[in-house]
Amino acid sequence: MLEIVTLYVIVVVPFLALAAVVPAVWGWGLSWLDVGLAIGFYFFTLLGVTVGYHRYFTHGSFRAKRPLRLGLAVAGSMAIQGPVVQWVADHRRHHAFSDRDGDPHSPWRYGTDLHSVLKGMFHAHLGWLFERRKTSMERYAPDLLKDSALVRTDRMFVVWAGISLFLPAVIGGLVTMSWAGALSAFFWAGLVRIAVLHHVTWSINSVCHVVGDRPFVSPGRDRATNFWPLAILSAGESWHNLHHADPTCARHGVLRGQIDISARVIWIFEKLGWAWNVKWPDPVRLAAKRRQPAAVGG
Structure with missing residues (x-):
């Protein structure tokens, strides 16, 4: 119980702190323009990661026309979580060794007691990014390395990252015709937006392998979970249990009431003719992976 409460605190407190700051600075460095830019850039770059880096490039959940393929790579790069090929290589290695030796960011690497799990959570959330050993792109992403345009x-990547940080400032400055508007937009729609985006997506590595529901059976010692509080902010990525049970599925939130914004975006791409061969959930396959309730002794 203490472990679960601690993990909820880790996830929720930063958002509560941000919510407390907003009323205090409203009109003194925060405007509706800043909020609109922050939300717009947040979901544009988030979907670049969830739809592009993750479901398309890593798992091949659908096929895409060339302009969409490169556009998704750019949008994902603007989330400032690393270049696309290295990101994909890391994530494919994560699936190959999920929660076992070789997983680059398992929160269970140090043990199962509270202290070890919290240490592992920090490693999975952020610490692993500073390790010197890199995943081999030649081994885990050879298909992407063959695409010269990609x-x-x-x-x-540095160019896309710079655009992501400074374009909100340019827009804010032009709309308000002031340096104050540019600086405010840079802070809220640049720095704060990136910080929130990183916290949410890194929580998929940490929180979504420790606390939550596991309605589907995932292979081996994999402990991926569904963590509903992050469903909207992660665009459906926090329905992580189904994803590990069926990695190539284009929809992660497959149960009733599970909102999956990324899957809806893929659906729109399909309707527009920009995407095809989408691997939508198969009822038979899902039923086979559904965890059976424990038998009650008589």
């Missing part, structure tokens, strides 16, 4: 996009 490799060029990958190498321009």
Whole structure:
């Protein structure tokens, strides 16, 4: 119980702190323009990761036309979580060794007592990014390395990251015709937006392997869970249990009431003819992976 409460605190407190700050600074460095820019850039870059980096490039949940393919790589890069090829290689290695030796960011690497889990949570959330050992792109993402246009996009990561940080400031400055408007937009729609986005997506690595429901059976020692509080902010990525049970499925939130914004975006791409061969949930496959309730002794 203490473990669960602690984990909820880790996730919720930063958002409560942000919510407390907003009324205090409203009209003194925060405006509706800042809020609109922050939300717009947040979901644009988030979907670049969830739809692009994750469901498309890593798992091949659908096929995409060339402009969409490169556009998703750019949008994902603007989330400032690393170049696309390295990100994909890391995530494929994570699935290959989920919650076992070799997983780059398992929160269970140090043990199962509270102290060890919290130490592992920090590692899964952030610490693993500073490790010197990198995942081999040649081994885990050879298909992406064969795409010369994608490799060029990958190498321009610093450019996309700079655009992501400074474009809100440019827009804010032009709309308000002031340096104050530019600085405010840079802070809220640039720095704060990126910090929130990172916290949410890193929580999929940490929180969503420790606390939550497991309605589906995932392979091996995998402990991926569903954590509903992050469903909207993660665009459906926190329905993580189904994803690990059926990694190539384009929809992660497959049960009643599970909102999955990323799946809806893929559906729109399909309707527009930009995406095809979408791997939507298969009822028979889902039923086979559904966890059976424990038998009650008589």
